[in-house]
Structure formats: structure tokens, C-alpha cells
Amino acid sequence: MSQDRPIEPFAAAAEEFNRQSGRADGTAVAQSLVAGLNVLRDAFYARVHDDVEKLVGMDSMLMPVSEEKTERVTKREIALFEIAESAACVRKYSFLSSPRDWYMPWLTELWIGELQKESRSMARLAAYSGKRSTDRRLWFADLVSRALPEATRAPLVLFRLMPLAVRVVTATAFAEAEQAVRFRDQQAEELPAIADCTLCHGDVLANGQQCRECGNPLWMFKWLTATD
Numbered sequence: 331m332s333q334d335r336p337i338e339p340f341a342a343a344a345e346e347f348n349r350q351s352g353r354a355d356g357t358a359v360a361q362s363l364v365a366g367l368n369v370l371r372d373a374f375y376a377r378v379h380d381d382v383e384k385l386v387g388m389d390s391m392l393m394p395v396s397e398e399k400t401e402r403v404t405k406r407e408i409a410l411f412e413i414a415e416s417a418a419c420v421r422k423y424s425f426l427s428s429p430r431d432w433y434m435p436w437l438t439e440l441w442i443g444e445l446q447k448e449s450r451s452m453a454r455l456a457a458y459s460g461k462r463s464t465d466r467r468l469w470f471a472d473l474v475s476r477a478l479p480e481a482t483r484a485p486l487v488l489f490r491l492m493p494l495a496v497r498v499v500t501a502t503a504f505a506e507a508e509q510a511v512r513f514r515d516q517q518a519e520e521l522p523a524i525a526d527c528t529l530c531h532g533d534v535l536a537n538g539q540q541c542r543e544c545g546n547p548l549w550m551f552k553w554l555t556a557t558d
Contacts (some may be wrong), residue, residue: 340364343440348431361505363416363536366499366547370492371408373540373548375401376487378474378481381551404477406442410451413437414458415496418466423434425504434459437506463554467493485554490520495547510534523556524549 344356353359379401417434420426426433434455454473458466471489475481494517501510514534518524526531529543540546544553 333401335391346436350424351428359441362537363502367412369538369540370495370499370548371405374408374492378478378484382480382483385551400478407473407477409442410454412496414455416500419497419500423509425506487521488554491517498534499537523553
């Protein structure tokens with residue numbers, strides 16, 4: 331999987347989005363989704379790998395055989411979950427008025443197109459589609475832990491924040507600002523400390539941006555482990 335697909339050009343994806351959705355903002359939606367999902371994928375990997383290694387320490391039995399392969403496999407799992415969660419969000423909150431079966435394949439092709447012909451990844455997305463929100467989250471946590479055993483040492487709240495983070499990205503890309511704020515409020519219920527950042531104040535950021543102080547849209551360990 332390409333680590334960072336370029337923001338431009340998105341002409342073909344934008345044209346297909348506009349044709350399927352009846353909207354005219356396909357370029358902006360595509361750019362925003364890729365920017366936001368890239369940041370979330372990399373931030374989540376940093377939380378379950380880099381932060382665990384720095385703050386908790388690495389058990390020699392958990393050390394991956396191949397660091398590069400482990401990162402690639404883990405980031406693929408993160409990306410597939412993001413795609414499935416974004417599609418579920420679009421469906422549940424009616425961000426598209428037209429039939430929505432096309433959205434997941436469209437997003438997959440847009441962001442990680444080289445996986446379209448990889449049967450295991452496509453099967454993973456199909457399986458996610460048949461699960462409820464809680465079941466998707468629990469299965470995702472299990473899959474990430476299999477790919478990266480030290481992920482089991484990350485704060486559990488991280489896995490509750492991640493689906494909502496994908497929803498924030500999706501709502502923001504679709505210019506559903508009020509819904510994005512509602513999703514952020516749900517995250518604040520899970521982790522009240524996110525509102526304490528003196529730099530971003532826990533506000534919804536533009537997709538692709540990240541707060542250097544707290545890590546918003548996916549918070550650093552000292553925030554994930556904060557207590558009232």
C-alpha cells in the first residue's frame with residue numbers, strides 16, 4: 331500500500347463521485363478524505379507502536395521479525411478499517427442521497443487502489459460491512475493486535491476514539507460540520523481531557539491538520555491516559 335497518495339490530481343475520482351452522488355464537490359471531498367485518513371492512519375500507528383515503545387517499553391518476545399513488513403501489514407489493517415467505518419458513517423447518517431453501494435469501492439480505489447485486486451483485503455472489507463459498530467471496533471482491535479502484538483499495551487480508549495475519529499474525518503469531508511462536532515463531543519465523553527489542550531481546545535480541525543500539542547485528531551499517550 332502506498333504510504334501517501336498524492337492530493338492531486340483526483341480528476342477521475344472526482345468525476346465518478348459527482349456522477350454517482352449528483353453533487354458537484356467531488357474534488358474537495360476526495361482531497362479532504364485522503365488528507366484526513368492519511369493523518370489518522372499514521373497517528374494510530376504511532377500510538378500503538380512508537381508511543382508504546384517509548385513509554386511502556388518493548389518485551390523482546392513482542393519484537394517483530396520484520397519492522398518494515400509489520401508496519402505495512404498494520405497500516406493496511408488500519409486503512410481497511412477506516413474505509414469500512416467511513417462507508418458505515420455515510421450510510422448511517424445519509425451523507426449521500428443516491429444509492430450508496432458504490433461509496434466503499436470508490437473510496438478504496440481513491441485511497442488504496444492497488445488493493446482492489448487483493449482478495450484478502452476485499453474480503454476484509456466485505457466482512458466489516460456485515461458487522462455492527464461495536465463488532466467492527468472489537469474485530470479491528472483484534473486484527474491490529476495480531477499484526478502488532480504491542481498494540482495490546484495501548485490505552486483501550488484509543489480503540490473507542492478511533493471509529494469516531496474516522497466519522498469526524500468523513501463528516502468534515504462532506505461539509506457536515508455540525509455532525510463532525512457531534513462526533514467530537516462523543517469523543518470528549520470518552521476522554522474529557524481532549525478539551526484541555528491550550529492550543530486546539532479539542533476543536534475539529536481541517537482534514538490533514540494535526541495539533542502539535544495534543545495530537546488531535548488522535549491524541550498522544552499523555553492525553554489518552556489523563557485522569558480527572
